[in-house]
Amino acid sequence: MLSTLRIDWNQWGRVASLVLFIALWQLVALYAQTKVLPTPTAVFSRLGHELFSGELLLHLGMTLVRVALAFTGAMLIGVVLGIVMGAKPRWNQWLDNLLILFLNIPALVLIILCYVWFGLTETAAILAVALNKIPTVAITLREGTRAVDKGLLEVAQVYRVSRWDTFWQVYWPQLYPYLFAAGRNGLALIWKIVLVVELLGRSNGIGFQLGTFFQYFDITGILAYTVTFVAVVLLLESTVVRPLEKRLNRWRA
Amino acid sequence: MSVVLDIHNKTFANGTQALGQLQLQVQDGEFVAIVAPSGAGKTTLLRMIAGLDTEYSGMIQLPSTSSVQAETAFLFQEPRLMPWLSVIDNIRLVIPKAQRERYEPRIELLLKQVGLSQFAKAYPKELSGGMARRVALIRAFVREPKLLLMDEPFQALDAPTANQLRQMVLALWQSTRCTVMLVTHSLREALMLADRVVFLSSRPSQLVLDYPVHLPRPRALESTEIHQLYQSLLTQYPDLLSGSINEVEPC
Numbered sequence: 001m002l003s004t005l006r007i008d009w010n011q012w013g014r015v016a017s018l019v020l021f022i023a024l025w026q027l028v029a030l031y032a033q034t035k036v037l038p039t040p041t042a043v044f045s046r047l048g049h050e051l052f053s054g055e056l057l058l059h060l061g062m063t064l065v066r067v068a069l070a071f072t073g074a075m076l077i078g079v080v081l082g083i084v085m086g087a088k089p090r091w092n093q094w095l096d097n098l099l100i101l102f103l104n105i106p107a108l109v110l111i112i113l114c115y116v117w118f119g120l121t122e123t124a125a126i127l128a129v130a131l132n133k134i135p136t137v138a139i140t141l142r143e144g145t146r147a148v149d150k151g152l153l154e155v156a157q158v159y160r161v162s163r164w165d166t167f168w169q170v171y172w173p174q175l176y177p178y179l180f181a182a183g184r185n186g187l188a189l190i191w192k193i194v195l196v197v198e199l200l201g202r203s204n205g206i207g208f209q210l211g212t213f214f215q216y217f218d219i220t221g222i223l224a225y226t227v228t229f230v231a232v233v234l235l236l237e238s239t240v241v242r243p244l245e246k247r248l249n250r251w252r253a
Numbered sequence: 254m255s256v257v258l259d260i261h262n263k264t265f266a267n268g269t270q271a272l273g274q275l276q277l278q279v280q281d282g283e284f285v286a287i288v289a290p291s292g293a294g295k296t297t298l299l300r301m302i303a304g305l306d307t308e309y310s311g312m313i314q315l316p317s318t319s320s321v322q323a324e325t326a327f328l329f330q331e332p333r334l335m336p337w338l339s340v341i342d343n344i345r346l347v348i349p350k351a352q353r354e355r356y357e358p359r360i361e362l363l364l365k366q367v368g369l370s371q372f373a374k375a376y377p378k379e380l381s382g383g384m385a386r387r388v389a390l391i392r393a394f395v396r397e398p399k400l401l402l403m404d405e406p407f408q409a410l411d412a413p414t415a416n417q418l419r420q421m422v423l424a425l426w427q428s429t430r431c432t433v434m435l436v437t438h439s440l441r442e443a444l445m446l447a448d449r450v451v452f453l454s455s456r457p458s459q460l461v462l463d464y465p466v467h468l469p470r471p472r473a474l475e476s477t478e479i480h481q482l483y484q485s486l487l488t489q490y491p492d493l494l495s496g497s498i499n500e501v502e503p504c
Contacts, residue, residue, distance in 0.1 A: 151333050158303050158327040159347035159392075169346055173337040251337045251376040 038220040047224040056228060062205040064232070066122075066194050070129035071186060077130070078137025078182065083175075085138065086145025103135040107193050111200060120201040129193045136189070137182045144178030176248050184241065191233060255281045256302065256400065256432060260311035262457075263297060271297045272309070273457035284426060284433040286443035289453035290496045295436040296330075298458070299402045302434065303327050315400065326398035326431075328406040332385035334377040334392075340364075341373040344392050356395060363391045367421055383414035390418065394425045401426070403435040407442065416474060419446060423471075440494060444482055445474045454496035461498050462490070 022040050029039040038046075050056035085092040085099075111128040118124035148171060156166040198207025206225055213221035256279040263272035271294035279285050289295050300306040302313055303325055315325070334343045341360060348356050364370050367387040377385055386406060393401060403422075407415040423446065426433055437443050443450045444466055452462040464486070468478050490498045 151329065151331070152335060154305055155329070155333050157305060158325065161346060162349065165346060169338065170335060173335070251378060
């Protein structure tokens with residue numbers, strides 16, 4: 001795990017482009033001298049302030065919990081649904097149109113409906129986010145299930161491998177790439193929808209906080225929270241998602 | 254385990270008739286090779302015996318009815334190893350969990366016999382084609398099957414590797430005394446390995462000739478005995494390999 005945190009200097013281009021971007025931002029902000037584009041230094045000092053007051057950690061924590069719950073729920077349901085639809089044409093026939101329907105309902109509509117029907121509650125918020133994500137997970141996993149190598153399943157059949165082992169040792173590993181694709185895209189989508197849900201009907205979380213800043217036209221605050229948010233996503237990606245993917249894909253090397 | 258086939262007809266959903274009338278009996282412990290032209294339905298026949306294809310009319314009898322297919326092993330044309338499992342886990346996969354412990358020494362022994370001990374933890378990607386087939390061979394023999402079905406497993410290998418594998422199959426067959434049914438389009442290979450060679454016609458496949466091989470073992474693929482037998486068979490039945498036995502009329 002530790003080795004993945006170390007900076008690989010051969011990839012200095014990645015760092016350089018970031019530094020260049022911040023430098024450019026600083027220059028433009030200094031030149032423009034306007035309240036709507038604060039300098040990076042102002043944003044980072046605000047970030048430090050919010051961090052030490054504990055304010056930021058509270059809101060970030062709430063958002064993270066919502067993301068985790070919605071993500072887990074959406075993945076579990078979406079994966080099961082996708083596998084069933086991929087493996088059983090009959091189920092696919094029944095569920096296919098529903099899936100397309102849900103896929104095309106705008107996120108905002110689902111959020112509003114959940115709040116209207118279930119009240120401005122935590123459950124409604126998480127449900128709204130999960131519902132937005134389930135169809136794309138299901139569709140990705142359905143494709144994965146359809147692409148499963150029949151030849152390997154025949155091996156399991158001929159040698160009378162138990163259903164349990166057939167699923168976990170023959171079927172499941174073939175779905176890894178699809179699981180990661182669904183997980184990655186899912187996380188990116190859920191981050192964004194959670195903020196909207198918080199903006200519309202919660203009294204804490206980064207989304208709520210951004211809404212407050214907007215009312216006061218506090219662009220420095222908005223940018224400080226955005227930077228934190230992006231940093232957390234990148235950290236998760238490099239310390240959890242990528243190492244896990246690497247481990248599970250060892251056999252491809 | 255003796256095998257009795259009495260197949261009336263096998264037609265695919267798309268209308269292609271793969272097999273016609275086909276009666277065949279294979280004795281316990283016998284090594285039978287099935288030779289037929291390409292596309293004659295040999296693979297289909299093996300898949301039916303293995304229970305992978307059940308849409309046919311007729312019957313296939315594999316006695317010792319208790320858990321018949323647990324006692325059947327299948328060597329496919331490709332090794333068909335799970336790429337995400339190491340060599341040893343690929344072999345363990347075909348052993349029921351409760352018995353795995355007991356089979357560990359045998360797995361080790363078999364790996365040693367085929368010269369793959371150091372590769373137990375390797376992934377299939379790291380193996381050559383010949384090595385991967387040796388793993389598939391162990392997977393087939395590890396539970397001492399009563400019936401081994403082989404679908405041209407030596408195809409696509411270079412001659413020395415293929416020969417080495419043939420010897421391994423023979424050694425394992427002789428130590429387990431299982432019944433073997435090998436499908437091949439190579440008559441020499443059939444003559445070298447089998448007790449009996451069964452010739453099938455092209456689609457829809459029917460039995461053309463049932464030929465016992467009386468050569469003493471061990472036999473070598475390139476030996477004069479095999480060569481002579483091969484020649485005399487083809488002189489007697491010039492169209493044998495394309496699936497018919499119109500004998501040459503004496504001039």
